[in-house]
Each structure stands twice: as C-alpha cells, then as structure tokens.
Amino acid sequence: MSERVLCVLHNIKSAKAFGTPDAYNMAVTNYRCIFAKFTADILKQASAEANAQGQAEGKGFFERWADQLTATLFFGNRYLGWPGEAVLAECPGNFAIEFTNIHRVTFREKRRYQEPGQIIVRIYGEVTFDTTFGKYTYQLDNMPVDDIAAMRGVMGNLVQG
Secondary structure, three states, X not given: OOOOOOEEEEEEEEOOOOOOOOEEEEEEOOOEEEEEEOXXXXXXXXXXXXXXXXXXXXXXXXXXXXXXXXXXXXHHHHHOOOOHHHHHHOOOOOEEEEHHHEEEEEEEXXXXXXXXXXXXXXXXXXXXXXXXXXXXXXXXXXOOHHHHHHHHHHHHHHEEO
16 A cells, blocks of 8 residues: 555644744654644745635635635645655655654643633643654644544554543
C-alpha cells in the first residue's frame, strides 16, 4: 500500500522561551506523523490564494478577509491525499516520526477562558508525543476534537486524551 496523508492535526506550536514559536500542521499517513512547518511564506501563500479566489468570485473586502483567516486555519487540509514524501520535501525543517517510534500521543486541556457574558469558550491545550527519542510537547490554541478523532481512527490506541 502506498503512503498517503489520511488526516491532519492543524496548527500546533512548539514551545519556545524566546521569539515566535514554530508552527506545524501534522500530516498523519498510514505509518508515520509528518510535521509540516507552517512558515511565513506558506501563510502568505494561503492568504494570497484565498484572496485571489474571493476576488474571482466577486466577494467584498470583509468576505475575502474572512476567507483568508479560514484558509490559514485549515491550510493543512491541502495535504490530505498527498504522498508522505511530498509533504516532507515541501519545506526545510519538515520531519517525521514513524508510529513504531511513538509510545503514545496525549492531548490535555490546560485552561478554559470565557469573556463574562459571552457564549464562546476558548480551550487552550497541548499535545505530547512520547517517543523512543523523548517527549515533545506542542501548544494548541483550541482542542481540535475532529482532528483527535481522525488521528485515533488512523493511529488507534496510540492517541489518548
């Protein structure tokens, strides 16, 4: 069976003491997790593509702006169906961890935040990859319930939380 991206964990960030954290979209294939770096150039590309498509559809400024925000949030979906090697080769700094080297992937809610009188609740969390090489923790700006379920469907009991 050829390797293909089956699901994506969107917008995870590595913790850094100083500077901007590295952002990734993690593409999950049949047998490994590929961390695809979400660089400033890729962010610009996603925004430009969404803006151009919106202009072609005759959308106004605010509609195009909303499309640009959505495009960057779900840019990782473009990897669905890609061969794993293509994702790895897209950007220097992309790397992979095979399932055989993963003991478990744990999701944990860190805190909830809700503005007084508002119905929207922000849930901040983290995902930890416990591997044969050590533990690696990434920050989440939300708890991606659908992404976690999709990962569990591919990786089985390796995904917890």
